Amino acid sequence: MTDIGELSGSSRSDELDEVLDEHMIGELAGLRSFQRGVGYLNDRRVESAAASDKGVRATVRGTMPYDVELWLDADTLNWSCSCPAAEDGSFCKHCVAVALSLLRTGERPEGASEPTRPSQRSRSADPDVPLLEGFVHRLDVERLAEIVLQQAADDWRLRERLLLEARSEQGIGPDLDGWRQRIRGVFDAGRHVSYHEVHEWAEIVDEMIDAMVDLCDAGHGPAVAQLAEYAHRRADTAMGLVDDSDGWLTVISDRLADLHLQACEQSTSDPVKLAKRLAKLETTSELDGFYRSAVTYADVLGPSGLTAFRRAIEPQWRQIDPKDDGWSSDVSRLREAMIGWALAMDDPDALVEAHRRERIRPSDMVEIAAAFERAGRDDEAVEWARRGLSGTGHGSWHAGNTRDFLARKLRERGETEAAVDLYWKTFEASPSLSNYRRLKQEDTGVDWLSRGRKHLLGRLDPSGDNTLLAYGAPADGSVPEDVMSDDASAAPAAAAAAILTEILLFEGHAQQAWDTAVQLGTSSQMWMTLAREREQRSPRDSITVYASAALAIIDRKKANQYKSAVDLMSRIQRLAADAGEPELFDSLLQRVRTEHRAKRRLKELLDRAGW
Template structure:
């Protein structure tokens, strides 16, 4: 299968989705694709936007694989840059006269290919090519790094030279902002490429040392970059994978490796080598695993036990990390009691009791699960984690102790009378067919909370503030498909804008005037938000009003209302543009 058969406009649209396709098409139309080239079945190019991004497309079996170093591309999506490159490549493949989608490129650009460039390069003298590379390197730091690494590799494995390259890629020139991160990532990723090449050349021991050095430098560098798109996490993941691959090939001393992994994991910096005992099991062997366990148990012996309500300042650092290590060891051994022993070292929160009860429940040891759940409730009462309450309630139901189960579930609704807790209450009441009783109790409780606020809302309270109207009742009745009951509550006590819109949509068919009244009332406040999204939302509501009033035979009234809206908001030019299509 050729690229031309696989890479079609329709396929590109399916991969990218309409939004990314539209943006990528705009990039293509604006001629932002640079240095488009194809070699050995691989397409590559640079796309210039706010920054320059590098795109590759290649055939992989019956489909096309791709990568782009923009944040969206790194997440695995077929991004707008991939779309732009794909469209630009398709344009080059089209027969003469078939590409009228944008102005034609200059003849020299259209005819010249990378094959022509390669043929020309092969005719040049070696010295001239070397000078060209060095000249290009003056303007390209990443090319400098690559050339330096190639030169270092030619001399043998010089660890100092590789450390220097790593240091240069990471840098120490201050804070790296969001917009500089893609280039920064590419530089560091290139340095890792060089380490990876060493592994392919059989220098696994050197790769172990260099990957650990790069991990140290990278974890320190995280504090000096703006990494909301997660570039540094990608680098850490790649370095750890490279380290593991190198260990599998080099087969280092098992006890030495165990100690290094343990120290790394115990430091807890950005979870480097987290769960090492699992991923390095085969590499460590019996001797390494036993040494790792001995180190962990020695550290664990220093950890004091915590009772309900107690605290430990180290619980979110060193204590946390050694606990995680001990849990991994216990899970790997398959010994449930060992895992419970680790968990029970910290009973300061009710969640710890839930975790232990859940361990026993999954192991089908229901009596021990029940015992730990009840211990947690006794220790924390109504303040216990809702997950613990839910678990114990479920176990009570299974034992036909329904009343005890409901004493755990009812307070959750009473304290937080939201739809989710109402649904939970129903789920538990249905287990012994007592929902009518609990439903009435829940509605009475909710009205008792709401009514004083509806009659006399607190001073300065904003419209539709949760708890100041009957939104919760409306939401509950809508969930129960009691549409008329929900409507009555809204009319009598008000509800949120979102719920009014839902009600209007439900009443359009049989009660169109009700829907019109709601839409007309909401259009003004939406327009007053003064942004294009709000204008579009208001225009959409107005479109629904137009259709409904047309059904009712009130077209003249709609035109009159439209004139009033235009007069009132005539200074909002973007909104006025959206109104041009109405009343025609």
């Protein structure tokens, strides 16, 4: 999640693209997912995008169609995707593609969105374009040819485009041997490519793939399919020679696979031969560009191709020892290839067989449940979802998709109470504000605050002593001076209390949140949140928390953090002056100067502040 400020709820979908920018999307996704999302957008994989009450819903065509939703909740950007990579809450490549589609289209999406490329926007906005176009149109042919040939000598991609058109004019296809030589030269650096060199190396590879895209756009799909397969094998070989700490080879593998699919969709190649090549690519490659290729290429392969794919992997599949734990790379690749085939056939029984060749993981069971649902076998779908949820545990981070699937099926069967109970069990197993908010969304008629508070206090006092249930401010109303203590023995209690105070703040009970923290303790981060909330109503409380935080920072004896402590002291000085009690700051300053007079860097910062 990321804080984006308070927005009105009347036009959430219109405001998403005003808030999002490429930097934010890149920060949320990380380099690998961002670049893969860009590729998905440029390949026009964002389909069926439409405004919703909360934000935007879209379908993204990946290994299978995935449902993505982006929406605003108060001052927070939220997202969800039905793909496995997003089960842990990650901002996956599908979320990236949808988010970028909002930035690159001039209208709100209603149906398939058509992205506007940045180059198109910048060209139309460039005031020098009319001048340049007029000049070029007036050039004589010889001068124009001279300029183009000079540029082509330095720009091999332009040279290839011109050569392609020249060869087409003569009825000659692309020079495949020349292309293979170039691909081999790009991937075979002849030495190890270090971390500091890999970015430049990847840019050269990207430029070559861009040229292959030009070739495909020119209608040479069969040739591009061959070249993409060759390039992918070279990329796989390069794994031992390239420092891939940042995942560049994964991005390259995905780009080549996406281009290969585009080329195959454009051509009329023999589906049986294609199936055999895909089976070999998937089961022998370390890179995952052709992961579950049968389901990705199902429309291209057709019945005959899917049959040939199964036959191609069947001999190796049958040789797998049933006792094999499935963690070896060879077994794993065969397993995923067979799963992809079963998904392409839309056969839930075949999918169970593919999974059962190893121990079926709980996280796989929601995929099986969804397959049974598509086949109209709802009872089996519910049973598989129950098994998956019981295997992962309600509090597990990757149980979300399974829980949501099962809750939806239970609601469809009229078992609303059982559906809501799934989310209560999740809160019991893993209390958090997000799980509490989901509870409220599922059933607004329940006093979840009282129920959740009782559960959290039970965690703090398992004996069942009711003294904690009647919590309130301590008799003297004092705030402990060591609120930033990192006492390990208090960590579990502080975690439960922090969740309770966070929930109380969310519900608007700021005073109860403060009283709970004072009596039961809370986390350091929550103390700071509470202190900011109390600056106006009770500056003394805020000063106590800030002073404890500043002293804790100084005690760490890390000079590069002293500025943070001094910044907190500046806040304390302002609050003390506003409250008419400047002596609160003066006493703190005196203590810091006395107890930490040996810290030269700290003394310099205090002097610079005029203290």
